[in-house]
Amino acid sequence: MCVGIPARVVELGPSGSHSAIVDVDGAQREVNTVMVDDEGLAVGEWVLLHVGFAMSKIDEAEAAETLAFMRELGSVYDEEFEAFSRDLP
Numbered sequence: 679m680c681v682g683i684p685a686r687v688v689e690l691g692p693s694g695s696h697s698a699i700v701d702v703d704g705a706q707r708e709v710n711t712v713m714v715d716d717e718g719l720a721v722g723e724w725v726l727l728h729v730g731f732a733m734s735k736i737d738e739a740e741a742a743e744t745l746a747f748m749r750e751l752g753s754v755y756d757e758e759f760e761a762f763s764r765d766l767p
Contacts, residue, residue, distance in 0.1 A: 682726040682733055683748065684741035685709070687719060700725065700734065705763035 683702060691697030696712040698719065711719055711732045719725070724741040725732035736744075 682728045682744075684724055684744050685727050685732075686738060687721050687723050687725060690719065690721060693708070698725075700727065700732070702727075702763075707763070 684751060685700035685702045687698050688701045688706060689699035691699075691708070691711075691745055696715060697708050698711050699706055700709050700736055707723075709727060709732050711725075714732045714735055717735050719732070719735065719746055724736045726734050726736050726744075
């Protein structure tokens with residue numbers, strides 16, 4: 679099952695690169711931000727990720743609620759976290 683997973687922006691790529699480094703439970707990776715660039719993404723903000731793309735910005739409360747719910751589901755969260763952290767540099 680593929681679902682969106684909340685991630686916190688820890689670093690923005692160079693201007694015009696449409697990229698950011700995000701963190702999910704300590705795992706970090708570069709993602710494409712083209713779908714949220716017009717919203718003015720900043721370090722510390724939260725995004726909803728799906729297949730390597732930041733699909734939308736979400737607030738911290740929504741991120742916390744979503745992560746808590748995913749953890750309650752157990753295997754769904756584990757599968758998404760595994761997919762997120764796979765093939766990290």
